[in-house]
Amino acid sequence: MEKRSRRLLRGIGLVCALALAATACGGSDGGTNPTSLSRADIEAALEKGGTLTVWAWEPTLEQVAADFEKAHPAVEIDLVNPGVNGDQYTALQNAVSAERGVPDVAQIEYFAMGQYVLTEELTDLTDYGAGELADAYTPGPWNGVKGGGEGIYGLPMDSGPMALFYNKRVFDRHGIDVPTTWDEYVEAARALHEADPKAYITNDIGEAGFTTSMLWQAGSRPYRVDGTTVGVDFSDPGAEAYTTVWQQLLDEKLVTPIASWSDEWYKGLADGTIATLATGAWMPANLASGAAGAAGDWRVAPLPQWTEGGATSAENGGSALTLPRLGANEALAYAFVEYAGAGEGVQTRVAGGAFPATVAQLDSKEFQDTKFDYFGGQQANRIFAESAANVAADWTYLPYQIYANSVFNDTVGKAYVSDTRLTDGLKTWRDASLRYGEEQGFTVER
């Protein structure tokens, strides 16, 4: 009996080992490194055709893909939406780890580029001649596709130069002026909340993306990245300016703790509970669909400034189309990315409501003159385009910003629900970010 059970154990062990070997030895197809490709190579690939797998959540790409297929009948595009940003990165990371099922083209936000660039999971498009497109884009997004590296790891698809969206009806009703500086913004918040205790200047429950964009505009440069050396520091004057202003809003409960994108949020935007939003230029389509009831109430103004008379802006969101290294059909993939990000696809996407990153579209009269019915006929693109031109350069994210953002609420979030100060929250965030950097093998500058 004892012998038998030992044998049984041995048998189970063997099966386990086999299963293990089977899982460990996943296939490793694809992944040839590109050599310099000429225009002729790309044309040949288009002629030859094939199926291209594209992972993206950007809705306007559907039309672009259809048009591309029409122009190149041999090409079939399989457009997959694995989920918005966070979910997509998880899926992509899993595919890369498994070395199978990696898409040929993937949408990645600028803040997340660094991670993929550093781990060499993206194809450098310089060899495809992407360098020539540098002047076609505004500086913010172009900086973004470099992901902190030397190469060009994607073509900008959209951008999010920030602006202040405000509910004009609410401001008019209470006779409050639209703020042009952040100090005025705090004043407006007080006046508004006093006039109507149910109304708030904005909503905020602590969002990493918003906070980093605010720091960006305020002139703070918390992240220093040099190859595999990283540093995080939230104690520069820019960060201090931000925490001073925002701490007042939190202390006096002038911002309402409603999560963005929730039903409550849309309701608040529609009924005047939330009076302003400082966010990216991709917002109009969301307002029009999510808060349709407030059509005509909202307007767009330049982002409030940190110094009077300033004209500095920052990016909030925005993403690029990239070629994962393990994907196949590189030439074909590049042809599509170029079409969607720099070619005819851009115009299609602008028509669909996306905000471009290309200078040609931003400067075009047609784009600038577009009247937004939702904003009472305002030519809002003029403000967005100006903001895009004023985005402060030289901002970098961490090479592992996805992780850092995921612990933002664990750390800075404390300032939103307890007596913790924003400054202390940022310090904890810094510590958590650096600890993770160390664990991942980075040299950490403290």
Added chain:
Amino acid sequence: MTTQATPAAAGPRPAPPPARRNRRSWTGWGFIGPFGAVFALVFMAPIAYSLYLSLFRDRMIGGNTFVGLDNFEKVLQDDAFWSSLGRVSLFLCVQVPVMLGLALLVALALDSGRLYGRDFFRISIFLPYAVPAVVATLMWGFMYGTRFGLVGDINDALGVSLPDPLSPDLLLAAIGNIVTWEFIGYNMLIFYSALRVIPHSLYEAAEIDGAGQFRVVTAIKLPAIRGALVIATIFSVIGSFQLFNEPSILQNLAPNAITSDYTPNLYTYSLSFNAQQHNYSATVAIVMGLITMVIAYVVQLRGMRKGA
């Protein structure tokens, strides 16, 4: 015939050739083979793979390296892990007794035979268990809302200001409330079915002896369903340690109160999917599994001990 005996025969008789007796019959293996294969594939292989993962560390810089038991050492010193374990332990100590106590009361009430509309109560108390945990949490999440939810409506209607159930201080209690609501019916059903199989002769004997209802409960019913109580407790212990759905869904409503390491399971999830630390995540999961096993086993030992 004795003359033919050889000297060798004087010694102990040699054992009969082993070949025949030891020849195995493989028929038995044929029967358990399919089970064994599925068992190995779906139960043993994932565990073995987790163990394998836990011995490595994959870093953005430096790649995948064998680190032996370093990950386990790190878990033992990981404050985030221990504080999340402490949180679910507190949850266990408060929520499980409350839930099981209520379930037991309900089961005894149903079993007493004095309840009008017994079947209706049984079904309606069991119903929440049929609601998926995700839906239940979303529903409670709406009710907990202080602006547009039920709490907010009560505040407006009565002119009071109730504390926010989703604030960091009350959150664990709010989750406990959801879990209790979900699982009272389930536990009640376990207890009730155990109560139904108690022989009626015992009650008759008790009546003859002049025992009151309370005495019947303490002397007959509770001892008789002891096994069911232990089973329900073990399930609840495991359930508490594996708390995930409720905090994970409420995280959208209260991101600052529910940290990424709020419960051990949520912690392994964040480690795996946000931090890309699959190896460390596997280690945390293994350690958590061991702790759960030990505690469940202790509960079982104590519960089954005669006369305890």
